Amino acid sequence: MSDAKTRAAAPAQLSLLSVLAFACAYMPFAALQLSVAVQLPPFFASQLGLGLAAGAAFGVVRLIDIPVDPALGLFMDKTKTPIGRYRPWMIAGAPILMLALYMLYQAPPGITERYLVVWLLVVYLGMSILLVAGNSWASTLATSYKARSRIFGAMLALGVVGTVTALLIPVIFEKTGRTELSGMRAVGWFLFVMSPIAILIALVSTPERLVKSPPGHRFRVSDYFRLLSRGNVLRILAADFCVTMGPGWMAALYFFYYRQSRQISLSDASLLLTLYILAGLIGGPATAWLGNRISKHRALIVSTTLYSLMLIIIPLMPRGDAKLYAAPMIILGALATGFVVMVRAITADVGDELRLQGGRDLIGLLYAVTSATTKAAGALAIFVSYALLNSVGFNARPGALNGPDQIHGLDLIFILGPIAFVMLGGASFLGYALTADKHAEIRRELDERDAAIEGEAAVLQGLTGETAGAAASRS
Template sequence: MASANRLSFPVVAAFGSTAAPIAAIGLVMGVYLPRFFTGHIGLSLGAVGAAFGIVRLLDLAVDPLLGMGMDRTRLKLGRYRPWLILGAPVTMLATYMLFMASPGISLGYLITWLLILYLGVSILTLSQAAWGASLATDYHDRSRVYGVIQAVGVLGSVMILLLPLFLAKTPMGAHGGVAAMGWFLIAAIPLTVALCATITPERVAPEVESQERIGLKDYWALLSRPEMIRLVFADFVIALGPGTTAALYLFFFHDARHYTAPQTSILLLFYIGAGLVGSMFWGFLAQRIGKHRALMASSVAYAVAQSMLMIIPPATMSLAIPGMFGVGFVAAGFVPIVRAMVADVADEVRLETGKERAGLLYALVTTTQKIGGAITVTVSYAVLQFVGYNPAEGAVNTPEAIRGLELCYVFAPIILVFFGGAAFIGWKLDAGRHAEVRRQLDIRDGLAAEADLLATASGVSLGRPPANQA
């Protein structure tokens, strides 16, 4: 059933446009940059793995602090719009310094600019996610909105994947086309942020007046909510699954499955491109059977699709293409569904406390992804180094090293994603419960708006309705 609050597609598309460069950066950072700094720049496998791990660990406190700052922002531009605008130049500068790096840079250089890049991406990602929670208020419309955001992100990833293919025989295509990817991102970030910031409306929900200052114990109370415990745990292990495959992708398909460099780019293109269809499908399914059921179904489907990769004979593009398309299709449902579920929890929190905490709630789940990213790169690279795998171009690896690579790439993600799906057995915040939460919020927001109008007209403050007003 269509809701009166359903957003038009042009607004959703404009809002989701920033997902294109954000997703593209995430793809390049997970797949291309580690190999770029080991194979071209000349840093060791252990050093690059350690750099990504150190940066992720140092970056853990950033998202909660950003979330607190966003939730407390009160500007004419809005609550989240100013942060989105701020994130653009930070991300652009760090992109230039990393993607245009030359051999001879130090480990300190890599760590410093990775930190700045992660900061910029965190600002962009978190502001967009929290803004989306206030933009789309209907339970089912959120599945659609976050599905569109995911689809736009897929388009950005596909576009950046095409660059190495088109530029393979040109100077810009050298070293995997990393420099060309950097210029693409530097151009796309300001364009999409401007489109989002100028077209998308921002609804700043009224808050219950309170003299009490919110402290860290209040934020810990949010994290300890049963719904958030499940979401944080699920987001963590699900991030570990595809995150492991991203860090090992080029090694696995080139060295273990014997595909050429152009073929690995084509396979990755089908994997990412499948997300365009998959994100829309899982968003549609979530509207029909509920978000938590759709997420459980996608986790089971992921295990089946990922297992098929080991059955496909090496260097067989005719089978590898549908195999990678299948994995990408089922994996596309993870992020948008979890993000939409966090928005539902944010509504419930605002009903109970009278305060907007979407920024911090999204910070909690984005922090788990950072932890997952630190673990996947650091641990998987350490395991590969332990089994004797050599990532250098032209290196010959032992069968034992290749077997260790295969086990890390295929089977570890299956187990992790399975646990993520199981976390939602018995989930309570479904469409019926959320409809009641929104009904009470709409009543209270209406009363608050009337009180503001009367106060403006009379010059006498009438106060706000209590947090539990329904």
């Protein structure tokens, strides 16, 4: 195989402007992920009157929704249309998401758990379509070890922009004397308007490259089971579950903890959370830089360890002074974004390894099963943390008074669970062997094979054309 053919098979690197345009699609998704984890549970529990039963509804829906992602991954890997493989799925996901956004954020007081369950299922369907399609598409846009850190870092960074805006809206409403309820309504309208605009920017400005598979390969349901038998896939799933579970656990309890245990106002707590999210603008690129120098899995281990150590400091700090919590929250936010970037980038690398060894492009399937573990972690984070709060007698309703025992229970629940899970997430990659050098060799072999497949297809097309021409001349 000549070097010229190998270079021809490899896609050109996207410009920074193209990377940012594609990353726009992650803005509404990241904002909604944060809002669903942090804002919606207390919104339904307190403002709409469901109490801690709202936690059970969120947990049950996430568990029900888990099988959707593997099914989507299989369908996406089989999709071939004139406009691409992933583009039509993102077009389909946008209106589903918008309908659910309206029904959830504009829900009237007094709604039932059934109402919440139905529309959570719809919003998670829209989120699943956009997440699986977006991550899979990103992995085909960036094929090198370093480029993947770059594009996933950009996605997380622009996600920060959307997330911070969603967090600041309730703060602005509180500062101007309006209610928490009206602030959450405004968050819903912001997401409703931003989603189609951001997705449209990505759709019209981003090329899509269809990865070739060798002739004779077909996708089968058994691919799921083969996928789950691979050691590196199991590492990814374990790490993804744990690094989602830890921050998700904190997110579910965040406003309860800072308002009642740390004695910080809603607006100040929201601003601290904004700093946590904004730190991702530094944490994502910084961890990508570190990963390209010491390897991605080592950067993940470093970030999860530092995160857990920093989290220990929070309960030791004085209550009531929000300014003291700013620096720890910035550090925690930077580290949290970093280990999410690393897990996503490592997943794309493992997808290349699987394609080289098995002949099939299973990246959609791989991101689908990781999305399923993310959902499982998100479900259990809310379900378990709310159940533990209930077990210590904590009352989540507006104006409720909780005694010292309930506050102490809240302190322990908020800190211990996240520390344990985040440390386990980093430990999942001890002994990992897919380094930058090994991945470069995998990419070289894949590019050569892709060039060979394209060459064979061109030869067959030429022979078909010659046969058709000869038949036409005889007639």
